[in-house]
Amino acid sequence: MTIQTSEMPDYAIEAIGLAKTYAASGKMPEKRALKNIDLKVPRGSIFGLLGPNGAGKSTFINILAGLVTKTAGKVRIWGMDIDEMPRASRAAIGVVNQEITMDPFFTPLEALELQAGFYGVPRRERRSLEILRAVGLDDKQDAYVRQLSGGMKRRLMVAKALVHTPPVLILDEPTAGVDVELRRSLWDYVRELHARGTTIILTTHYLEEAEELCDEIAIVNHGEIIACEPTPQLLRRLDRKTLTIFPREALSAVPPELAGLDAALRPDGALAIHFRTGETGIGRLLEQVRAAGVGIDDLATEEPDLEDVFVALTSHPA
Numbered sequence: 001m002t003i004q005t006s007e008m009p010d011y012a013i014e015a016i017g018l019a020k021t022y023a024a025s026g027k028m029p030e031k032r033a034l035k036n037i038d039l040k041v042p043r044g045s046i047f048g049l050l051g052p053n054g055a056g057k058s059t060f061i062n063i064l065a066g067l068v069t070k071t072a073g074k075v076r077i078w079g080m081d082i083d084e085m086p087r088a089s090r091a092a093i094g095v096v097n098q099e100i101t102m103d104p105f106f107t108p109l110e111a112l113e114l115q116a117g118f119y120g121v122p123r124r125e126r127r128s129l130e131i132l133r134a135v136g137l138d139d140k141q142d143a144y145v146r147q148l149s150g151g152m153k154r155r156l157m158v159a160k161a162l163v164h165t166p167p168v169l170i171l172d173e174p175t176a177g178v179d180v181e182l183r184r185s186l187w188d189y190v191r192e193l194h195a196r197g198t199t200i201i202l203t204t205h206y207l208e209e210a211e212e213l214c215d216e217i218a219i220v221n222h223g224e225i226i227a228c229e230p231t232p233q234l235l236r237r238l239d240r241k242t243l244t245i246f247p248r249e250a251l252s253a254v255p256p257e258l259a260g261l262d263a264a265l266r267p268d269g270a271l272a273i274h275f276r277t278g279e280t281g282i283g284r285l286l287e288q289v290r291a292a293g294v295g296i297d298d299l300a301t302e303e304p305d306l307e308d309v310f311v312a313l314t315s316h317p318a
């Protein structure tokens with residue numbers, strides 16, 4: 001199935017009032033995994049869906065992929081309503097699921113050819129070898145899948161998602177089980193696809209990962225979108241860092257000279273100073289600390305993690 005690229009939608013994905021409630025089963029109570037989600041993924045973006053485990057990220061992706069049926073709301077993929085045009089809309093996405101699922105008895109080349117057949121890609125239009133080369137698996141084309149490492153399997157899943165040349169590639173927690181080196185090459189390839197026009201959506205629970213790759217980030221928590229902004233804008237709102245100072249001599253309290261700062265004495269004797277990078281820098285803070293007569297034995301800085309992000313976003317609404 002070919003995608004009509006002459007009709008370019010503004011949004012690769014649009015969800016309106018999307019909700020999913022998993023029915024109770026056995027001892028498990030009913031679960032509202034998605035609550036009235038509105039989300040627009042601009043065509044051509046690398047879009048991050050960031051949230052902790054259990055937030056509802058995979059549920060969202062699985063609704064797009066047709067693996068989970070939504071309870072309410074509308075979804076358009078590449079401008080096509082998934083209820084009205086289930087097949088055509090799904091042909092516009094390639095989805096790499098969170099769990100590694102593949103038949104261990106096929107070789108990577110066979111797996112790609114089967115997948116291409118599944119999507120009805122005519123033989124002369126297949127690009128299996130080219131795709132294997134792109135994900136760095138060409139030397140494994142005839143190995144059995146069960147002989148591949150976790151990272152290689154993950155890359156084969158990416159390859160499988162690309163056989164029908166979808167304009168939108170969706171990766172659900174793609175770095176799970178991938179070592180640092182493979183992660184680099186995977187990201188390089190994702191960036192290359194993006195540069196050639198593919199819209200990329202990825203889910204992650206790592207702020208750093210979303211920050212590094214995505215030009216827009218939606219933060220999802222307990223089935224709700226609590227922020228959705230271009231990455232620089234979001235980071236500006238989260239520009240809190242912590243400077244931790246281990247004093248040479250024990251302090252009994254925060255020195256009065258530092259009363260104007262957001263400083264606290266921790267139980268381990270360290271002085272923790274929270275600050276906004278947009279307002280002050282570590283150099284200025286250290287001068288203030290020295291001026292207050294505090295000798296510095298050691299120091300450390302901490303970036304915000306996902307927990308801090310939630311605190312920042314929910315306590316300082318935009």
Ligand code: ADP
Nearest residue numbers: 022031033051052053054055056057058059060
């Ligand atoms: P995430 O991908 O962000 O970790 P999920 O979408 O997998 O989150 O899960 C969201 C919530 O829905 C969790 O509380 C999870 O336990 C629940 N859930 C996911 N899949 C099912 C299912 N098939 N049946 C019942 N509950 C589910």
Ligand code: MG
Nearest residue numbers: 057058098173
């Ligand atoms: Mg998940």
